[in-house]
Amino acid sequence: MITIPEIVEKIIKKSSFLEEGLSKKIINLSALSRIIKPEIEKELYKKVENGAIIMALKRLSSRLDHRNSINKIFINAPDLIVRSNLIEYTLANSQSLIPKHQKLLEIINRQKEFFSTITEGVFETTLIVSLELESSIKKIYKDEKVIFKVNNLSSITIRLPKENIDLSGVYYFILKPLAWEEINILEVVSTTHEITLIFGEKDIDRAFLNLKNLFNK
Missing domain, CATH: 3.30.2130.10 (VC0802-like)
Incomplete structure (x- = not known):
C-alpha cells in the first residue's frame, strides 16, 4: 500500500523547482501541504491531515540536499x-x-x-x-x-x-x-x-x- 511520504516524494520530484526550494528550506511547508493535499487524498482515496503531510515534507527536505555530497567531489574548483x-x-x-x-x-x-x-x-x-x-x-x-x-x-x-x-x-x-x-x-x-x-x-x-x-x- 502506498504511503503519504511516498506520494509526497513523487509530487515534489516532478518539479525541479519545488525540489530545489524544499532542499534549501525556502518553502513554507504548511502552505505547500495545503496545495498538494488534494492530490494526496485523491491517490489514497481518503482524507489526510495536514500534519502528516508536513512531517513527510520535513523528512524529505533533509534528504534532498545533494549539494554537500557533490561539493565533496569538487574539492577544488574545476578549470x-x-x-x-x-x-x-x-x-x-x-x-x-x-x-x-x-x-x-x-x-x-x-x-x-x-x-x-x-x-x-x-x-x-x-x-x-x-x-x-x-x-x-x-x-x-x-x-x-x-x-x-x-x-x-x-x-x-x-x-x-x-x-x-x-x-x-x-x-x-x-x-x-x-x-x-x-x-x-x-x-x-x-x-x-x-x-x-x-x-x-x-x-x-x-x-x-x-x-x-x-x-x-
Missing part, C-alpha cells in the same frame, strides 16, 4: 575552458557520412588548436567546430543534407572528477543555476569525465560567471 568563434552544422544521417568525418578529422589533427565535436544520433549528426573549419565542412559535406546551421557560438568545458560517475545529480548541479538564470544552453556534449556546454555568444559571459560562482562557493 573552465572557454572557446569562442564556433559554428554548428546538423546533417541528416547517411551511409556516406563516416568517410567524410574521417577527412574532417585528418584536417583537425594537423591543426591541434581547432575545437571539434561530432555527435551522431539516430537520425542526424551534429558537428560543432571552430569557425576556421567552415570552408572545409562546406567542401567535405557538400552533398549532404544540412538540417540546421548556426554561427556565433561559444563553449565552456568542465573537467569532471572521476567520482562523478558514481554520484547522481552532478549534471543537475551544473545545469540548474543556468536554468534559474534563464541562460540558454544550445547543446550539451559529454564524455565520461568532461561536459561541454554550447551557448550563443551573447550568453557566454553570464554563463561563465554563473559557473565560476557555483564552483567557488
Whole structure:
C-alpha cells in the first residue's frame, strides 16, 4: 500500500523547482501541504491531515540536499575552458557520412588548436567546430543534407572528477543555476569525465560567471 511520504516524494520530484526550494528550506511547508493535499487524498482515496503531510515534507527536505555530497567531489574548483568563434552544422544521417568525418578529422589533427565535436544520433549528426573549419565542412559535406546551421557560438568545458560517475545529480548541479538564470544552453556534449556546454555568444559571459560562482562557493 502506498504511503503519504511516498506520494509526497513523487509530487515534489516532478518539479525541479519545488525540489530545489524544499532542499534549501525556502518553502513554507504548511502552505505547500495545503496545495498538494488534494492530490494526496485523491491517490489514497481518503482524507489526510495536514500534519502528516508536513512531517513527510520535513523528512524529505533533509534528504534532498545533494549539494554537500557533490561539493565533496569538487574539492577544488574545476578549470573552465572557454572557446569562442564556433559554428554548428546538423546533417541528416547517411551511409556516406563516416568517410567524410574521417577527412574532417585528418584536417583537425594537423591543426591541434581547432575545437571539434561530432555527435551522431539516430537520425542526424551534429558537428560543432571552430569557425576556421567552415570552408572545409562546406567542401567535405557538400552533398549532404544540412538540417540546421548556426554561427556565433561559444563553449565552456568542465573537467569532471572521476567520482562523478558514481554520484547522481552532478549534471543537475551544473545545469540548474543556468536554468534559474534563464541562460540558454544550445547543446550539451559529454564524455565520461568532461561536459561541454554550447551557448550563443551573447550568453557566454553570464554563463561563465554563473559557473565560476557555483564552483567557488
